[in-house]
Amino acid sequence: MFAALALTISLAVASRPHIVPKPIPYGPTRKAEMAAYAKKHYGIHSWRLHPRVIVEHYTGNNSFSSAWNTFAANTPDPELGELPGTCAHFIVDRNGRIYQLVRTDIMCRHTVGLNYVAIGIEHVGTSDAEVLRDRAQMRSSLALSAWLVERFHIRIRNVIGHSESLSSPYHRERYKPWAHQTHADWKHRDMMLYRGKLRVLLRAGA
Ligand SMILES: [Zn+2]
Secondary structure (H helix, E strand, O other), X not given: OHHHHHHHHHOOOOOOOOEEEOXXXXXHHHHHHHHHHHHHHHOOXXXXXXXXXXXEEEOOEOOHHHHHHHHHHOOOOOOOOOOOOOOOOEEEOOOOOEEEOOOOOEOOOOOOOOOOOEEEEEEOEOOHHHHHOOHHHHHHHHHHHHHHHHHHOOOHHHEEEHHHHHHOOOOOXXXXXXXXXXXXXXXXXXXXXXXXXXXXXXHOOO
């Protein structure tokens, strides 16, 4: 009786957290730029995303609006100088508010080597530790990741930090100078912690 009940609970679906729509402009020009980028870097002439991976990031500052403005601007990124501009599908703010910027069936440029397959989640903050100790932000982040994991049947091992991008089995980069490019946000040890919390949440039936 109790075992059956436990099984039922463990199969419960993670509920959709409250998400505030805050779309960035993503019209035909940006879509065409994304498709050209995907062709050059992945050999896929499409802007359509079929998510298999979630990549966690932090913005590097404490302002939601500056992150949103950067992603909305669609100017060549200062580091690599390509179009479309960088973006992320979601931003989790310090107060735990979740904003959605881009639909999950459209590619965003947030992680070299994985944009063809990955949803990007940004966290307003300047370090893994800062986000990890922010209870409101972490609660929302985990709820969002859990919901996406179930919705797209993503394996928890494929919820990764940006710094783990090169070791993802999905990593693909046809443009050789970028083949080893990654960033330092969300280090492996911090993502071990994050995935552990996510596993607990999903096991509990969120
Ligand atoms: Zn990042």
